[in-house]
Amino acid sequence: MFFPLKDENPTKTFPFMTVLIIVANVIVFLIELAYGHNRGYLIAKYGVIPYEITHAVDINPTVFLGPYINLITSLFLHASFWHILGNMWFFWIFGNNIEDVVGHFKFLIFYLLGGIAASLMQILLTASSTIPVIGASGAVSAILGAYMIKFPRARVKTLLFIFIFVTVINVPAITFIGIWFFIQLLSSLGAARGNVAWYAHIGGFLFGLFTIRLFQKKEGYTKYRVY
Numbered sequence: 001m002f003f004p005l006k007d008e009n010p011t012k013t014f015p016f017m018t019v020l021i022i023v024a025n026v027i028v029f030l031i032e033l034a035y036g037h038n039r040g041y042l043i044a045k046y047g048v049i050p051y052e053i054t055h056a057v058d059i060n061p062t063v064f065l066g067p068y069i070n071l072i073t074s075l076f077l078h079a080s081f082w083h084i085l086g087n088m089w090f091f092w093i094f095g096n097n098i099e100d101v102v103g104h105f106k107f108l109i110f111y112l113l114g115g116i117a118a119s120l121m122q123i124l125l126t127a128s129s130t131i132p133v134i135g136a137s138g139a140v141s142a143i144l145g146a147y148m149i150k151f152p153r154a155r156v157k158t159l160l161f162i163f164i165f166v167t168v169i170n171v172p173a174i175t176f177i178g179i180w181f182f183i184q185l186l187s188s189l190g191a192a193r194g195n196v197a198w199y200a201h202i203g204g205f206l207f208g209l210f211t212i213r214l215f216q217k218k219e220g221y222t223k224y225r226v227y
Contacts, residue, residue: 150216
């Protein structure tokens with residue numbers, strides 16, 4: 001098991017859009033908690049349900065703008081404290097540099113489109129499912145795909161667990177993210193039996209991997225910086 005602590009890749013600008021997205025996710029999560037036992041209603045209403053998208057229907061509870069708006073609203077819902085913590089931690093570590101690359105406004109567009117692409121991948125492969133899909137994981141996966149392209153040699157300080165052995169190592173981003181993606185692929189083999197939207201992780205990652213160059217600023221930008 002491994003977990004990123006930080007990347008050694010300073011930014012040129014303050015990542016205020018990254019901060020705003022994190023704040024928005026936290027606020028929505030607090031609203032979820034305020035619903036208490038009715039939280040499931042909120043998730044069913046604003047989460048993405050593959051069956052609704054593929055059959056163009058809105059199962060109760062219905063949404064005023066229809067089920068397709070849930071491709072966006074679902075990105076701000078989370079199932080647990082650990083779910084949102086993991087997503088926002090990865091997002092903070094890798095997102096600020098991608099915001100630096102594309103600019104603040106385009107970063108928001110990239111984030112949302114990455115999340116939508118991730119959900120569409122999940123929908124494509126689980127078209128008849130009536131289980132709501134929620135979380136920022138797909139959008140964060142798009143960030144990881146973009147980071148792998150733009151900063152493959154940036155160092156990621158990583159907490160490594162091997163049974164009872166614990167250590168901190170520095171690894172290139174291409175290695176860290178490559179291992180992460182391999183785990184997503186392996187996990188997707190048993191996705192039908194689990195409660196994690198592994199296909200969404202894969203879809204978001206591929207979106208970020210192949211589209212980041214369309215979003216980046218036109219001026220020259222180095223692939224990585226070493227200090």
